[in-house]
């Protein structure tokens with residue numbers, strides 16, 4: 001039995017496909033959107049479209065940006081010889097928020113997960129190796145402390161070790177399975193300062 005109009009059902013379905021949105025939240029959001037003034041809905045839809053069309057990968061670190069290079073890579077005072085490897089752009093943002101890290105980043109856009117069929121070629125790993133041909137002194141692996149994050153860290157360290165570049169791993173003061181973006185700045189800094197050689 002159709003409880004709502006077909007249009008509302010479609011909207012609920014689309015919203016429920018978003019990560020972290022269950023069916024109940026999707027219903028609440030759908031009714032909220034439908035009751036908004038038409039101009040606000042138009043503005044919302046336009047914002048989503050424009051973001052989708054204009055956001056791209058930074059040519060150097062692969063974070064999401066509006067320009068060819070992201071603000072970190074464009075900033076000449078950052079230490080380009082230290083690269084912190086993170087799983088996603090949100091993790092990068094979490095470290096940037098501390099304001100204490102002076103190196104640059106590399107965003108993998110995922111982690112290796114044999115269980116989910118995500119292999120080394122499905123993340124931006126080749127791109128990282130290409131960057132290492134430049135003047136790089138240290139690679140700090142800051143993937144999550146989940147099984148996937150640890151697998152990825154071990155894999156990367158094995159790849160980099162033979163090049164002679166220093167490879168470190170952030171300290172595991174970070175709760176297991178914890179997403180970096182939810183961890184407070186003090187904990188992040190402690191994890192960075194307590195990093196160990198791999």
Ligand code: ZN
Nearest residue numbers: 058061070073
């Ligand atoms: Zn960048």
